[in-house]
Amino acid sequence: MSVRTLPLVFINLGGEMLYILDQRLRAHNTSEDGSEKGVWSDNDRRRVMGDIVGTMFSKTFMDELLKPQQLFSHRTMKTVLTRLAHASIMRLNPASMDRLYDLMVMAFKYQVFLCPRPKDLLLVSYNHIDAIREFVKDTPVLVNQVDDTHRKIIEVYSHLSEGEFQLLRQTLLIFFQDVHVRVSLFLKTQIQNPNGRFTMATSGLVPYGMDVPGLIRVLDVRGREVMRREFSTGGSYSSPVREGCFDLHGDRVIRLGMNIYTVDHLEETRTSKTAGVKPDDAPNLLAKEELNLLARLMGSMKAEDAPTGHVGIRINLFHTDQEEEEGGTTGGAWESLSEVISIQAMQDEQAANELARIAGQFAEEEEKRDHHGNSSKGDELLAMMDDL
Template structure:
């Protein structure tokens, strides 16, 4: 199910990217004066239509493997620059860190693996809420919703667990500290997520509310003994699973993971460094990066005069925050140990030679050592006959005047004598028999 993980990861990360860009465009000084609001909407619309475009999603759905984070960051960098807005390198690193940490939190926090589709629908709804009246955006959202539901709703529970495991393995080891999560006590100072809090109810999986939480049930001979039930106090509050429809434009769904956090808080600060995509040890990409190649070769700007309207935007509030981010990222990256196992990689042949202390005999050598060449057996027999002393006892079936050795065939038996030719003289015995018959 790894081949079905990329479309979900892509959509959820794209949704977080749109939330961050929308929040930053609203508070940026460059996009608040005069008619700059229309420019902000144009930027967001251009990016949304490319992110959720039919050709883009077709490539995403065809790609079977998740590319490395370094290459995935390049994809989203190309998507973020689909309009007149431009981010510098540090802002793009910060954007990617915020995106990937928000998605990881959602994947860890969901009650069950099947809710990943609900999280994805929440992101689609959140993208639509950015430009709720735009007809083109609405059509793109509905098309993406149809594609994702057609692919993922038929999946079984086991397949959903495999998809979730694949995404979590891909995001393992990423522990960037986000100010928004730290302030809400959803992340520890060490960067570890806090899954359950005493003031927030924990949602149970379906059919888990039939027995009160904190109950010990005893069975005897396969039957429950209710009078022996015990109860103990639990630390957290629990609530039953909300079995709500996963549709667009509904007031509530089974989980709020994937909704726009920045509507309430609006904080984009990162603590403890990052640069996940930038600092990842790269390796050669395979066929899964055909999508990246198609994006890089595509002309995203339809208007040739856009170069004069390009506006730079930063995700940092001031230069000091950007410098601190760079410093913390370098410190975080310096703690990573790189091991290149390709330098000392040996082939099987060289490993055998090293263990045996010499070259391994070839198949031809083995064949020559075990099997003699054609005619070698006959020559050995002839040499043996020539070396026999004159006083040696003649072999059975041979005269004392002459001794000959008939070569053996390959099967070990002596070859049959040839029939006499027509020109050869007939034996005397056969002539006498013929005369007597007459």
């Protein structure tokens, strides 16, 4: 696992969050009934963006973030980004934050997949930093903070070897591997399958300095070629004429870290947790019996109620309250990748309490494994963010 992954994840996810917030706040500049109630002015939008960017690129916060450390879990990362979003006068309910995080993760995941080589992850990050700088271009103090972070990123990552960049990319892929949230924009452009997985091209330009696939060479101990054999790659590849010249998926390459959200695409940024896999029509009797047994064992255990949200100016990021309630019931994509089955049954109270105690122990152990090595760092960053 690379210890240099966290800053890039935070900057890129933060950049995607600012894209979405800017789009949604611009859309809230006008109300449907023509009244001023619930309308965010352009000054409000700039204030929210400025507060978030100021907290995100604070010198003390970035200095702590750039220290070598393990990548946070999705739960910890979402907590940090939620605190970042609430650094301004805006308040998001849990359902809106769930959807916002899903959009951020899926957009960054697709950009990582589009990188022809691991080192191009820096290009994605630089594009996000340039866009963030544009958001606060009228505030010199914030521009200086963004510029200072940009210089630090160049200093830290420009000297990494190809192997270190490959390890960084591998760490990112592990971070993304179980998240397959469907996004309407990606489904409409056919870059995402109904099951939430991205479609990748089998043709195009290879990374600069790399050979076109299709040839196997066998060398002896002295490095002399003794045999060569060609094989079919299933695609059409070519070498770039210069470094930085690549064209994956045609015009889709412009999305490497650039803002794909506009006010015209409000309907296309909706997310769905449905797996999209057609179920088997034949009933599984064994599975039904197992669920019945589980219901009898679980008894009357109930989930704890979620804590109440922060008090502040509330904004609906995603269309209607009904959609937000639906999003809240599905939970985050990193918590569950399948449909949740709610089981209730009558059971002896003493047995139910014992099972609840055992389940609590399992939850505590899982929490410890989830946050081992990064919970303390996450708490430090959250405390620092609160001070800011």
